Amino acid sequence: MTDNDTPPIATQTDHNPLENVAWEAGVSKPDPILVAHDVTRSFGGLKAVDVDHVEIQRGLITALIGPNGAGKTTFFNLLTNFDNPDTGDRTFNGRSLNNTPAHRVANFGMVRTFQLTKALSKMTVMENMKLGATGQRGESMLAAALPFLWSRQDRAIEERAAGLLQRFKMDHMTGEFAGTLSGGQRKLLEMARALMVQPELVMLDEPMAGVNPALKQSLLDHIKGLKAEGMTVLFVEHDMDMVQEISDWVIVMAEGRIIAEGPPASISENKAVVDAYLGSHHDAPLDLGDLDD
């Protein structure tokens, strides 16, 4: 299942690098940034995640979809070390993530957002953004009381944050408490804040949940923008329109396993996928999400 003899022809420019990759679950890809192998996680008697092998191609937008309770969010937590698997190896950029604390994962260049947005509501939009920057000298307790050690760096961070806020069209709310933002604005803020980490891989857990239609298009454009800047995006989503529109590759989970992979167009015809969704309402406009964590 893991080994497929597709020749990894590097056709970076113009071509889809996954052109020659077979449409099957667990297929290996020419340039994976994230690899999970034999990852399992049980809650009591329930095996929530049981993934044999999956690879995420660098520089593309990959969607992780599946019916409610498929284990997408649990798998997401395992990939980012917010939860520890019972078995399995995860490597990011060739570096093992096993036994790495969650905060170190972010420093490696892999940042995640949450299904229930974690905008820090009692901090201003700007404070939220500045929190995202890594390697801040002023975050050490000993240096913190001596502003001259970090104030220049802090100003540079603030400038970068202001630039990002402008790009996300939130520069008019810099000084407002994040708690006063709407649901969609919080999603935008969370995404902008994640970019402050300067990640290589951005993992978005249901970026469209609770976002009004007017903001959806802008969110989609921002996600495409991440790819244009060379970042890799992996996102969990229920909204099939969004999946069709922006993803380069789709991975389908059901009952904890990867059941199918392929370009978005191939997925809706895949029999295993249709079976997994049968009776479910995957094209409903909004879903409150699976509660499997």
Added chain:
Amino acid sequence: MDWGSIIENTVRGLIGEQAIYFALAALGLNIHFGFTGLLNFGQAVFMAAGAYGLAMTVASEEPHDLILFTIGDGNGFWLGIFMGVIVFPVILALILGIPTLRLRADYLAMVTIATAEIFRLVARTPALDDWTGSSDGLTGFASTFYDWSPFEPRQRYFFNLFQGNQMWVFIIGWITVAIVAFILWLLIRSPWGRVLKAIREDEDAARSLGKNAYAYKMQALILGGVVGAIGGTLRAIGTQSAQPDNFITDVTFFAWVAVILGGAGKVFGPIIGSMLLWATLAFADTFLREGVDAGWVPDWLITGTQVGQVRFMLVGLGLVFLAWRRPQGIFGNKEEMALDDR
């Protein structure tokens, strides 16, 4: 009714030694609760660590070898201060924090409230008499401090409010409070303080952005503990004794009242909170006593001996009123508080 003595006592409560000790205890607690969201229900034990760190180092009846230090018997005052303000509270914070800070906030609450009582009861044990002085406590460790006093012990200073020694504690105490508050103010508006606030709201969000939440919570626990211990050390110096029953559970809750009154999460809130708490207690005490003596308060309602309890009821009523009219405390920001409900 002697309004002069009512005002005098109230002012003494407002700026006197108790306000100083509890301002420091509350400043420390505010780092724990106000900025980091740690539920410490044992701030008394950090104060006790400060008091006993000094007292045991300088004045244990017999010398005892600890691993690095010999305590008791002829140690200098400065080593005692170092033990009370740094060594004891840091070790205590590590003991409290290592097992609990990876868990939910309520575990720290349980462990701290229990540890505070365990420490007090152990310090009372007659078996440890030559270490802690058991229930009598330790005395005679603060003379160096008063040797430096420029004030005449028998004279009264500052509008006759304080005797010479009290005056010296008063001055050094408020200078200490000012320095500590200034350092905390610097810390809180730094990127370090920003991480603490993020952890208070959502630890996972902070971790997803690469912040080691556990390490930050430990730093906050240690820092707040050290500040509380400074209060305890000063209290031991001011009363010239370290006694187990000076650190009963009530002490922790006085510090909590000061934090909530002043406004949790505001650097200067706890100082004002502590001043108002002790001013209110002193006012209620003197006012009721004078009222009972003058016959304004009838005997069937309150007798002179009940005043001591009744004043706490009045403070309680005041807190209920505060929670109703101004839940964010005196310095708190109502809009910030309201964001909780969204």
